[in-house]
Each structure stands twice: as structure tokens, then as C-alpha cells.
Amino acid sequence: MHEQQRQQTLDLLKSRQLDAALFSSMESIKWLTGFTPPLNTGLNPFAAGDALLWVEHGHFSLIVLDSQAEGASAFGTLAGCELITYAGYTIESPIRTHENLKAVLAGKIGVSGAARVGIEPDHLLHFVREAFPANATPVSMTGWLVPLRMIKTDEELAKLRHNFALVDEGQAVARRHCTAGTREIDVWAAVHSAISARAGAPLYLGNDCVVGYRSPNNIGGLPAANPIREDTALIVDLSTAWAGYWSDSCGTYYPQGPTPRQEKLHTFVQGALEYAISLVRPGAVSGEIDRRVRQFMADAGYPVYPHHTGHGVGVSSHEEPRIVPYNDIALQAGMVLMLEPGIYFPGETSVRLEDAVLVTSDGAEVLTHFSKGF
Amino acid sequence: MHEQQRQQTLDLLKSRQLDAALFSSMESIKWLTGFTPPLNTGLNPFAAGDALLWVEHGHFSLIVLDSQAEGASAFGTLAGCELITYAGYTIESPIRTHENLKAVLAGKIGVSGAARVGIEPDHLLHFVREAFPANATPVSMTGWLVPLRMIKTDEELAKLRHNFALVDEGQAVARRHCTAGTREIDVWAAVHSAISARAGAPLYLGNDCVVGYRSPNNIGGLPAANPIREDTALIVDLSTAWAGYWSDSCGTYYPQGPTPRQEKLHTFVQGALEYAISLVRPGAVSGEIDRRVRQFMADAGYPVYPHHTGHGVGVSSHEEPRIVPYNDIALQAGMVLMLEPGIYFPGETSVRLEDAVLVTSDGAEVLTHFSKGF
Numbered sequence: 001m002h003e004q005q006r007q008q009t010l011d012l013l014k015s016r017q018l019d020a021a022l023f024s025s026m027e028s029i030k031w032l033t034g035f036t037p038p039l040n041t042g043l044n045p046f047a048a049g050d051a052l053l054w055v056e057h058g059h060f061s062l063i064v065l066d067s068q069a070e071g072a073s074a075f076g077t078l079a080g081c082e083l084i085t086y087a088g089y090t091i092e093s094p095i096r097t098h099e100n101l102k103a104v105l106a107g108k109i110g111v112s113g114a115a116r117v118g119i120e121p122d123h124l125l126h127f128v129r130e131a132f133p134a135n136a137t138p139v140s141m142t143g144w145l146v147p148l149r150m151i152k153t154d155e156e157l158a159k160l161r162h163n164f165a166l167v168d169e170g171q172a173v174a175r176r177h178c179t180a181g182t183r184e185i186d187v188w189a190a191v192h193s194a195i196s197a198r199a200g201a202p203l204y205l206g207n208d209c210v211v212g213y214r215s216p217n218n219i220g221g222l223p224a225a226n227p228i229r230e231d232t233a234l235i236v237d238l239s240t241a242w243a244g245y246w247s248d249s250c251g252t253y254y255p256q257g258p259t260p261r262q263e264k265l266h267t268f269v270q271g272a273l274e275y276a277i278s279l280v281r282p283g284a285v286s287g288e289i290d291r292r293v294r295q296f297m298a299d300a301g302y303p304v305y306p307h308h309t310g311h312g313v314g315v316s317s318h319e320e321p322r323i324v325p326y327n328d329i330a331l332q333a334g335m336v337l338m339l340e341p342g343i344y345f346p347g348e349t350s351v352r353l354e355d356a357v358l359v360t361s362d363g364a365e366v367l368t369h370f371s372k373g374f
Numbered sequence: 375m376h377e378q379q380r381q382q383t384l385d386l387l388k389s390r391q392l393d394a395a396l397f398s399s400m401e402s403i404k405w406l407t408g409f410t411p412p413l414n415t416g417l418n419p420f421a422a423g424d425a426l427l428w429v430e431h432g433h434f435s436l437i438v439l440d441s442q443a444e445g446a447s448a449f450g451t452l453a454g455c456e457l458i459t460y461a462g463y464t465i466e467s468p469i470r471t472h473e474n475l476k477a478v479l480a481g482k483i484g485v486s487g488a489a490r491v492g493i494e495p496d497h498l499l500h501f502v503r504e505a506f507p508a509n510a511t512p513v514s515m516t517g518w519l520v521p522l523r524m525i526k527t528d529e530e531l532a533k534l535r536h537n538f539a540l541v542d543e544g545q546a547v548a549r550r551h552c553t554a555g556t557r558e559i560d561v562w563a564a565v566h567s568a569i570s571a572r573a574g575a576p577l578y579l580g581n582d583c584v585v586g587y588r589s590p591n592n593i594g595g596l597p598a599a600n601p602i603r604e605d606t607a608l609i610v611d612l613s614t615a616w617a618g619y620w621s622d623s624c625g626t627y628y629p630q631g632p633t634p635r636q637e638k639l640h641t642f643v644q645g646a647l648e649y650a651i652s653l654v655r656p657g658a659v660s661g662e663i664d665r666r667v668r669q670f671m672a673d674a675g676y677p678v679y680p681h682h683t684g685h686g687v688g689v690s691s692h693e694e695p696r697i698v699p700y701n702d703i704a705l706q707a708g709m710v711l712m713l714e715p716g717i718y719f720p721g722e723t724s725v726r727l728e729d730a731v732l733v734t735s736d737g738a739e740v741l742t743h744f745s746k747g748f
Contacts (some may be wrong), residue, residue, distance in 0.1 A: 048425075091682050091698040190568045193563035200559055200599035202566070205576070225574035255568075308465050324465040 004153050005032050010058055019114035020056035028145050029053045031315045033062055033081050049101070053081075055118075063104060065097070084108060116142075142258060150312060150320050151334040156245065157358065160313070160336055163247035164356055164367045166203070167238040169354055170195045171251045171370035174207065174209075174236040178253035184209045184223035194242055206317065207248070208237035215347035219307065228372060230256050233349045235342075239317050246317040248338045249368045250354035257374055261331075265302075265343050267349050270372055272296050272341040273353045276309060280337065280357055280364035286327040302343050305334055305352075309338040313356065335359040336367065377454060378527050379406050384432055393429035393488035402519050403427045403644060405689045407436055407455050423475070426482055437478060439471070458482060468723045492518075516552075524686060524694050524707040531732065534687070534710055535620035538730055538741045540577070541589075541612040544569045545625045547742035548583075548610040549682065552627035558597035559585045561608065564699040569614055580691070581622070582611035589721035593681065604630050607640075607723045610717075613691050621690040622712045623742045624728035631748055639676075639717050640725050644746055646670055650683060654711065654731050654738035659703040667715055675718050681725075684713040687730065709733040710741065 009032060029051050050321035059082065066085040086100040122345040148155040152160065170191045177190040192205045212233035220237060228234055258266055275296050279289045290309040297304045310323035313336055321329040323337065333335075337359065342352030356367040403425050422562060426437040440459040445475040460474040479723065551561045561638065566579045566652040582594035586607035594611060602608055632640055650672050653663045664683040671678045676693040684697035687710055696704040699709065705711075711733065716726030727746050 026482075091696075091700075093682075093700050125678055185571055185573070185576070188576055189567035192570070193567045194577070196563045196566070197559055200557075202559070202562055202579070202596055222576055306465075322465075326467050 002031070002153075002155070004032055006060060006080065009055070009145070009147050011220075012100055012148070013115055013118065014053065016118075018111055018116050018118045020054070020117045021305050022052060022054050022109065022117065029062070031145060031149050033060065033147060046077075052105075054280070056108060056112060056114060061108060063101070063108070069286050083165050085325075099327040134264075146320050151313055151332060152314065152336055152358075156314065157336070159243045159245040160247065160356075163240060163242040163245055164249065164369075166195045166240055166242060167197060167247045167249045168368060168370045169198050170205075170238045170240070171236065171249060172324055174238070174251060174267050175371065177234075178228060178234050178255050180228055180230045180255040182228050184226050184234070186213060186227070187228070187236065188223040191236070192236065192292040195238075199240075199242065203242060204238045206239040207238075208235055208250075210350075212345075212349035212351075214349060217275075218346050218350040219305075219342070219344050219352075229257055229260075231259055232352055233258070233262050235350055235352050237340075237352065237354065240320075241317075246313050246315070248313055248317065248356060249370065250340055250342075250352045250356065251370060251372060252353060254374065259349075260349070262349055263374070264315060265349070266353075266374070268300060268302065269341055269351050273355060273372075276341060277355065277357055277364055277366065280331060280339075281362060282331055282333050284331045286321045286323050286329045286331065287325055290323045290325055290327070291340075297341065297343070304341045305344065307340075307342075309341065310337050310354075312336060313338055331359050333359050333361050376405070376407055376527075376529070377470075378529075379391070379522070380434060382522050383519070386522070387429065387492065391616040391624065392490050392492045392494075394428070394486055394491045396426060396428050396483065396491065396493050399482065402537055403436070404713060405519060406521050409433065425561050426479075430486060430488060435482060437475070437482070443629075455560070456706055461661045468645065475558070508530055520694055523688055524703075525689065525706060526710055526732075527708075530688065533617045533619040534621065535741060537616040537619055538615060538743075540569045540573060540614055540616060541621045541623045542578075542742060543572050543745045544612045544614070545610065548608075548612070549627050552602060552608050552629050554604045554606075554629040556602050558600050558602070558608070561602070561610065562597040565610070565612065569612075569664060571616060573614075573616065575674055577614045579614040580611075582624075584609050584724075586719075586723035586725075587721060592720050592722075592724040593679075593718050593726075594715070602629055602664050605633055605636075607632070607636055607725055609713075609724055609726050611726065611728065614669060615691075616686070620689070622687055622691065622728065622730060624645075624716075624726045625744060625746060626725040626727060628748065633723075636723055636725070639723070639747070640727075640748070642674060642676065643715055643717055643725050643727050647713060647729060647746075649739065650715060651729065651731055651738050654705060654713075654733055655736060656705055656707050656733060658705045660697050660703045660705065661699055664697045664699055664701070666714075671715065677719075679716045679718065681714075681716075682709050683715065686710060687712055706732045707735050 032053060034215045050256040053146055054063065061082040061084050063084045065088045067088055069083060069085050070145060084104060086096050086104045087124035088208040089095060092110050129251060150309045153293060173191050174187055177187045188209045196202050209223035210218055210221050211226045211228060221348045232255065234253045235250065236253065252266060254262060274295045279292060294304045308324045312319040312321050321331065321335060337357050338354055339357060340352055344350040353372050358367055375433045379560045406427060416744060431453060436686055437458045437460055439462045440461055458478060460478045461467060462471050473719060506672040524701055544565045547565050551564040562583045570576050583597035584595050585600045586592050605631065608627045609624065609629065613620055626640060628636060646667060646707065650667045653666060667683045668678045682698045684695060686693040686695050695701060695705065711731050713727055713731060714726055714728035718724040718726050730741040732741055
């Protein structure tokens with residue numbers, strides 16, 4: 001799997017006259033191989049760092065902690081990649097993870113005769129440099145994959161569709177559990193239980209679950225013990241990571257139906273979201289979509305949200321194309337965007353609605369399917 | 375808070391003739407400052423990397439992503455630390471997190487006149503080296519804090535006690551939800567909901583939830599969709615991170631009571647755990663405790679577990695003193711240990727029981743309080 005991504009990358013490396021490359025950012029590695037480490041590995045006391053991916057002579061070698069090798073083959077990863085592990089946990093001696101990784105790097109990369117070697121310096125561990133071929137010139141590859149990652153393959157779209165269905169389920173559960181007398185964290189716990197049970201595996205859950213009367217920030221944040229009152233609007237913005245790919249969506253719920261003012265705001269934001277979706281087609285410019293949706297809010301006299309109008313999603317939860325003022329990226333078929341207008345009156349009430357769309361040959365297909373009515 | 379840790383470290387740096395030091399491992403930074411980033415920041419697309427802590431002239435400067443500054447002051451962190459942030463998310467321009475961090479480092483560290491500067495090279499990002507004082511000699515500090523971290527302060531013990539109470543609650547919920555016809559993931563989801571609701575915040579949950587009939591590994595692993603049958607033993611090993619400190623505990627449950635064989639195994643492991651606890655006192659050697667508990671299992675004719683007998687816990691989920699064969703660390707009052715004997719018959723049944731203990735002046739105080747009977 002992920003052959004297309006690797007072929008594109010080999011072509012890219014060739015066009016830039018690189019003899020070899022070392023990828024070290026998790027996003028690059030997931031996109032190139034499908035390798036998906038469990039979340040929270042940053043705190044795994046047995047890992048020397050994130051995975052590394054060495055490319056030379058058209059051959060890909062994924063270097064991971066031994067206990068992550070099992071995870072490396074989940075989701076069909078590693079057809080087409082050599083797997084190299086370094087020893088972590090043992091009871092026979094002190095754990096020497098870093099030394100073990102250094103030895104693996106010395107044996108694999110240090111002996112390379114490559115002259116020009118790509119690196120991702122922003123993610124590269126210090127000691128990797130020590131293992132570099134002595135005569136090689138490191139060349140920064142930061143950002144090279146970003147435009148490639150924007151266009152999703154069919155394989156990636158299948159993962160994203162599966163994942164959006166999980167947050168659709170989460171939104172339905174949030175709607176049912178948003179009742180007066182419960183708390184933000186109670187809604188969250190119910191959502192988290194439901195999506196884990198549906199996936200049959202524990203999943204990470206982000207992003208926001210906040211009552212509209214929070215102040216000064218009623219836009220987002222992790223849930224706390226704030227109670228849901230009869231007239232509370234509850235923003236529930238859900239992301240989960242499945243097979244290394246991220247989903248996203250946002251609903252707003254009212255335990256006993258909206259107040260007249262909340263109903264007016266909510267209905268307007270539904271219209272703004274529909275308007276945003278109507279602007280999506282190949283050739284549309286990210287910054288222009290952003291400008292138009294903000295203007296739509298301002299024309300109606302509402303405060304314009306301070307965040308992005310939307311963003312791409314894939315191996316990371318927020319990537320290009322960003323739907324923001326400065327951005328001149330033109331949309332292309334195969335991109336997957338989140339769109340998320342909102343209105344926020346801190347200390348009073350707030351509403352945000354968010355859908356995912358796939359850019360098609362002549363417009364947009366909505367990938368999220370949950371009720372946004374009352 | 376964490377003044378004791380910082381004073382110990384200043385003394386250490388002075389004794390090693392360092393003029394300054396840059397800490398970059400998350401464990402070191404949590405232990406020195408209490409700063410606790412949310413879990414999963416490794417996948418945060420707006421962070422250039424983990425936090426960094428610069429020490430010079432007895433002054434501590436914590437360098438974090440701007441959006442993590444709020445988290446930095448949770449749990450009373452940062453009394454006694456300067457907070458320096460670098461810009462991450464913006465809609466006004468492309469996100470230049472790495473450049474922003476580099477600029478902060480150049481302005482703070484690059485202008486230092488320090489001659490000998492400590493680093494943690496195993497965790498140091500590549501580009502940090504570029505920002506280093508031109509005339510400084512980097513000195514590796516890897517492992518320096520490990521022996522200091524073993525002895526817990528009263529402040530740390532208070533966090534650990536709070537956290538062990540959360541997994542005590544999780545164990546009680548696991549016992550109630552371990553019923554025939556449910557699945558591993560269902561028990562897990564109920565536990566996760568309960569501890570998040572009790573904490574009033576979403577918490578990470580590890581480690582294992584596995585039916586005894588798993589094969590070849592019925593020791594551990596994340597929950598899946600495996601069903602719990604009438605005669606299934608279910609190992610539930612729970613860790614959560616609260617205020618940056620980790621808890622741990624393990625129970626084994628039987629939906630309709632144990633079979634006679636399971637009862638015999640379970641009762642024996644209870645005895646092994648009590649025996650292990652009885653060996654804990656200042657001066658006892660880690661490797662010797664390990665040897666004796668293994669001998670206890672072997673003497674009764676049971677297969678000896680392939681994992682550690684136990685391990686320390688604190689700012690990481692597994693740290694010194696490790697209760698393993700090679701280890702000659704002598705226990706001291708103030709250490710907190712996990713002890714976790716088990717018996718595993720892959721494909722059939724398994725049992726593990728785990729308590730936390732504090733080494734006291736003359737023995738051990740058990741810190742976990744959940745029922746291990748039937």
C-alpha cells in the first residue's frame with residue numbers, strides 16, 4: 001500500500017538529484033508507508049524517538065522500536081518497505097534504546113556512499129547527524145511532501161470515509177447526551193466510549209467540548225466539569241485518528257432546544273456552512289473562499305470568527321490547503337477539506353458547525369453525515 | 375513548586391562545573407518544573423517539538439509553543455520559572471513554527487557566554503545545535519536526573535496518591551463491567567468514561583485489557599473486540615497520567631467467578647504479590663527482590679513470568695528502580711514501586727495482580743486500594 005506516494009517521492013528525489021533521503025517526521029512516514037504508531041508514543045519510556053524512514057536506490061527502510069513492529073504491519077503497512085527494528089524493553093540489562101538506535105543507524109546510514117542526502121532537519125534528532133555518511137551534504141527537504149499530501153488517493157479516501165463515520169456516530173451520541181444537569185466531561189466520556197466501542201479499539205479523541213457561557217474563550221478547549229444548563233449551547237468538535245488518518249466535525253447542541261436567539265444564530269451558521277461548501281470546486285482559491293465566507297458573516301452583522309474558515313485533513317489533523325486569508329493555493333480534485341464557520345459571544349453563547357468535503361471534478365462531495373438541525 | 379528538584383539540579387550542575395544547561399527530554403522538564411503538556415502533543419501540527427528548559431545563572435526558562443502556555447500554568451507550574459513562548463497557529467501567514475522556535479533559541483541561548491553547557495543529546499532536536507553558543511562545549515547529561523527522580527517529594531507523592539485513587543476507581547468499574555457477552559473494548563470504554571468523569575477532564579488510559587484465552591500473548595495489549603465468555607479471566611492493567619505523573623495497577627476478573635483452576639492460580643498470585651511487598655524496605659536490592667519473587671513462583675511449579683517483577687513510576691510510566699534481574703539499586707525511603715507478579719497459560723487463562731508501594735523508613739506502604747478477591 002501507499003505505492004503511489006512512494007513512487008511520487010522517488011520521482012521527486014530524482015528530480016532534485018538526491019542519492020538518498022532520511023525522513024523523520026511522523027506525517028511524512030505515515031504518508032509514505034502507512035505505518036501508524038499508537039498515539040502517545042511520545043511518552044513511551046522505551047522509544048528512542050519516532051520512526052525513521054531511509055530511502056536509497058529506490059528502496060525504503062522503516063526503522064522502528066522492536067515493540068512497535070507489530071503495529072507497523074497493522075492496516076496492511078509495509079508491503080514494499082523493509083522493516084528494521086532496534087531493541088527497547090528488556091529485563092536482562094539496562095535499557096539502552098538510544099545506543100541501539102545509534103548502532104542501527106550507523107550500520108544502515110553510516111555506511112552509505114550517497115553524496116547528496118535529503119533530511120527533514122526540523123524533525124531530525126541530534127544524534128542522527130552523527131551517523132550521517134561522512135562525505136554527504138545534508139539537503140533540507142522540509143515541506144517537500146506537503147503539496148503531494150494534499151491530493152488523496154483512493155486508499156486514503158477509504159480510510160477517511162471510515163473515520164468520518166466514527167465521528168458521525170460521536171456527534172449522534174453527543175446530541176443524545178447533551179442534557180441539562182450533566183457536564184461537558186460527561187458528554188465527552190459518552191462519545192469516547194461509543195466511538196471506541198464502534199471501532200473495537202481504543203481511539204484518541206479530540207478536540208473541543210465547551211459550553212457557550214465559557215469566558216473569555218467559548219470557541220474551543222478540552223471538556224471540564226462545567227455544567228450544562230437548560231439554556232446552554234454546547235459546541236462538540238470531534239477528531240479521531242484511525243489507521244493514521246484524522247477525522248474532524250463539529251456540531252452544536254441544546255439540551256431543551258435553542259432559545260430564540262440561539263436558533264437564529266444556529267440557522268445562520270448552517271447557511272454559512274452551506275455557502276462555504278457551494279464555493280468548493282477545482283480552481284477555487286483557498287484565500288478567496290476564506291474571504292467570501294467571512295464577508296457572508298460580516299454582511300449579516302455578526303462578529304467574524306477569529307479562526308480559519310477551514311483546513312485540509314489527512315495524516316495530520318490540520319494541513320494544506322488551509323482556508324485562511326493569506327493562502328493562494330487553488331483547490332484540486334482529490335483534496336479533502338474541513339469547513340467550520342462559527343459565531344461566538346463569550347460568556348453568553350456560541351455555535352460552530354463543521355463538515356468535511358471532498359473536492360470533485362465539478363464541485364464538492366460532503367463526507368460527514370450527522371444531523372445539524374434541532 | 376518543584377523547588378527541591380531545581381535546587382538539587384543546580385547543585386548537580388555546579389558540582390560538574392557547568393555554566394548552563396539545556397534540558398529537552400519531557401521527563402526532565404516535567405520533573406524540574408511540573409510543566410505538563412497535554413498528551414498527544416507529538417501529533418500536534420502546530421508544535422516545533424517538545425518543550426525545552428534552559429538553565430543559566432540559577433535561572434530556569436521554559437520554552438513552549440504559545441498555545442501550550444495556558445497548560446504550562448496548570449497544576450501550579452512555573453512559580454520560579456520564566457516562561458518563553460514561540461508563535462504557532464496563525465491565519466495571517468503560513469505557520470512557521472520551526473523558524474519561530476529557532477529565533478527564540480538564537481535570542482536566548484545563542485547569545486549566552488557560557489563555556490560548558492549541558493545537553494541531553496538523546497532528545498535534542500537537530501537545529502538546537504545550530505543555535506548553540508559558538509564557543510561552548512556541549513556536555514552530555516543523559517541519565518543525570520534518573521537517580522534524583524527515584525526519590526519522590528511530598529508534592530509528588532500527593533499527585534501520585536490522587537492518581538492511584540483514579541485507577542482504584544477504574545479497577546472497581548472493570549470488575550463490575552466484566553460480564554459474559556461483553557468484549558474487552560466494552561470494559562475499557564466503561565473504565566475510561568468513569569475515570570475521566572471522576573477526574574473532570576479527559577485522561578489518557580493505558581495499558582492492557584486482555585482475555586486469558588488470547589494466544590500467543592495473553593500477558594498484555596490494548597483491548598480489542600474479543601468477547602468475554604463465562605469462564606474467561608480478564609486482565610485489566612490500568613495506567614493514567616494526571617498532573618504529569620503516572621499511576622498503574624492490575625486486577626484480574628472473572629464474569630461468573632473463577633473456575634477451580636483459576637481460583638488456585640489467582641490465590642497463588644495474591645500470595646506472590648504479598649510476598650513481594652514484604653521484601654520492600656530501605657536497603658533491599660532491586661535485583662534480589664526480583665530473584666526471590668521469581669523463585670517463589672518456580673518453587674510452586676508455576677511458569678515464571680517473562681516480564682519485570684516491578685518498576686518505579688513518576689513522571690514516566692516506567693522508570694528506576696526497575697525490579698529486574700540485573701539491577702543492583704538499593705531501595706531508599708521515598709521511592710514508589712509497582713510490583714506485579716503473574717501467571718500466563720497462553721490460549722487458556724492468565725492472571726496478574728499489581729499494587730503500588732511507597733518505601734517507608736522501615737518497610738512499605740501500599741498506595742493502591744482495590745479489591746483483589748473474587
